[in-house]
Amino acid sequence: MMEDTGDSSARPWPAVERATPKVLVILGITFVAVTMLVHSDEGSRSPAEPLSGQTLEGRRVWNRHNCNACHQIYGMGGYFGPDLTNAFSRRGPQHIRNVLENGFGNMPDLGLERSEIEQVVLYLGAIDRTGTFPQRTWPPEGLPNR
């Protein structure tokens, strides 16, 4: 094996290597532009209402108890429990309350306060209003289909 640094000047400078900084600049600018566009994207339907108050609290409860370990939103999350994107409209708020209060099957009783349960219900309601999952059309329809 040759020593690494010794021969680099002896050989012609490969064009691909020489061009790499330019490629990086182009890619970097594109990346920044796309990132800004994606971050400011309001979604394919009219902008959903921003979460606030109790609904935002519900998101905190959801995060604190790591619901994502088992459940998914839009198919992203764990694989042990069902996707909850549209649980609010498909199963109803009472069902959510009931499961949270008592646990169900492999779902443990998380010992939530009554107010926390209501906050999670509100949060899932807000998620529900952002669209439907699963969608079987391409591109997926943004509007909820009840």
Place this chain on the structure above:
Amino acid sequence: MTDPTYRTESLGRPYLAAAAILLMAGAVFGVISAIPNAWPSAPLPSWLTLQRVRPMHTGFAVAWIFFAYLGALFSYMPRVCGCDWRWPGLARAQLWLMIAAGLVGAASLAAGSFSGREYLEFTPVASALVGASWVLFMVNFFATLRRRPRPWPVYVWMWATGVVMFMVTFIEGHLHLLPFYGSSPVRDLTVQWKSYGGLIGSWNQVVYGLSIYLLERISGDRRVGFNRTSFAFYWLSLANLMLGFAHHTYMSPQSVWIRNLSFVMSMTEWIILIHLFWSRLLQPREGAEFQASVEVPRRILRGATFWIEINLLLALLLSIPWLNALTHGTHVTVAHSMGSTIGINTMILLAAGFEIVLRRRDSAARIVARALPAFHVALMLMFAGLLVAGGIKGRGLLQHGWSFFTAMEAARPALILVAVAGIGLAGVIGVLGTAWIQSLVGRVAEPGSVALPTPRPMPAPAWILVALSIASLPWWFPVGSEPPAMPVPKATDLSELERQGRRVFEREACGKCHVEKATDAPDLTEVGSPQSEGWRRVKIVNPAWTGDHAKMPSFAHLEERSADLESLLAYLRKIRRSPLPQEIPEIESTSRAPPRDLERGIVLYRKNCAGCHGYAGWGDGPAAKFLLGEDAPRDFRRAMFRSRSTDDLPTDADLFRTITYGMPGAAMPPFDHLPPDDRWQLVLQIKAFADRFEGNEGSLVSAFEVPERDPVPLPVPPEPRPTPEALRRGALLAESGKCLQCHGADLRGLAAAEHGFLWTDESGRPVPRSADLTTGVFKSGSSARDLYRTLFFGRGGSPMPSFGPQFQDEEDRWALVHYVRSRFGR
């Protein structure tokens, strides 16, 4: 071996030691995570729920990748740059920061305090420490890299890019902490998964860079690092890192252009697939002397080649929109991530790590060479199991509309395969990790010769064929439209409606609890529950309305699919054995209510009673719409009660008795699971709704007044022995006393509409049928004493009058009671 050695190469060794430990820990937690998926009823302690174990598994696995790649970079950079690390002290500070981050993160996970971001579940404090350590690393890395004049080989570019992009995407992944992101679910989700796509891309840059560096060392061909194809591959993968978050966010309701961009970007990877230039370079070198630190990485990388092909193929298939729609969020995604993190990243990092730790004739080489085939077999089985499980789940859920539960049951055998293969894989990882650490600390004897078992390589076309068929497993694995058989009660001779009901019973997996008895749910064919159909309707649609009876989840969606609900109820009627006559135990007449606890009474009432009787006791709770006729819940304002030992207002003990034992054949369930004190508080609460109770007179309906005096029960004289003579007499009295007029000649009850009756209860709600007396199942009990009270003290609010005035003679009264009881079961 003419490489000069550099003093600061050893900076990588503590990282490598930690990496091996993290790898083994990740594998152990992976096995624990797999257990509840394969065997849901496995008795895992509450501190090992998936909620806690999964972040441990992913956290340790990701930490392994970073520690191993840092270990490799610290060891290789001096060789590549031809100089020592610029600031060794900074590298040590970085290590301590990372250890602190790991300890804080692991402690927050162990304490069950989550930030809730998938893969970043630990506290943001740990994230801040990781970020700080990375700043130190970037400074050190670029300061060292400046010493190496260009041109740089492609792997150096890849390392530099990966190191920077990790910082960028790691910050992007924490933007949810800002309200601008946190308050918008769609933006939050899109940015989160965009950042994860980029973050994985960033470590792939470093790891793939390491693999190209290893290729260069193994083949001894210095052109590898300046190859045009390698650079094109690098640019393309970088574009993918930046723009092709692809299948991650297809499903979120973002703008369509984002999806289309991701799609076009992910499709460009097909170009990469065409250039499988690896295996040529991975041939053993002619006539070269055996070197463990070359031969072992060579073998590991050959194995990784297969996993690269198969995962690239799978990722490309998953990026095709309609295949993505079918597999998204199923175990196919898990196969994709396990296949790439274990099959590609871990393999390459193992190759790099062993290249560093193995000495020329290290006997650990033999252990690694022996363990490798087992590693591949275990990973292959796990990969195939995940693909099949995901295929079953995705198609069951999306194509056939199965419930999640049904789909998981159908996928269970595949998930068991995954768990078993995972246990095997964890074992092999334990062997490899131990060999790694032993070599690192130099505990292995260096024997004179090491003979490695010779693998027989599969020809390339066969490899590609195997990869193709495994990657396409989810699509050719047969999944019928019928869900897997769910336990159902045995029943023959079903009508069309009842058969439809049985399908609903199967689809909703009712049998998992009610037939297989996974829980303490009642057997629906047994006499156990004598409650009415109205009660079953309430239990199915929303068990929470039944208060503490709510062990069952709600099947509220059936309310909208009323055909399903009706057929299910018809099926339940069919499989259910007729309930037997139910005697209600008497309450000790000396029992008295304790002093009233207003707050407790209201809380108990709201939880247990309000679902049917309404928050203010008006008999108008949300469940009341299902409870018709004699099932209708009492309006407590009227204080008209069916079961009582008086001829008007019930005693406290009467109400206590009804609450305790319920009303057989009606919707009122027993509440005997509540402590007696709670039941007494409910008695007092119910009385407080009606101003007819003494102490409430003149007040408006008030939930706060306490009735003062208890009504006095009327005596029931001792029951004589029933004789044939008395029964004959009872039959005559029943006819002359107009019993048959309402209950029919056979006492089986009549429909009001057919016979011109207009029966209503105390609130004017229609009562469509009179009771079938032959069942012996009565709201107020079927004992002789209870029948006597029903007949001659009357039933409050019912269309049935009191026959006390009509039958004054005690012998006549008992003759009627005995006659009715003699008709039970006829």
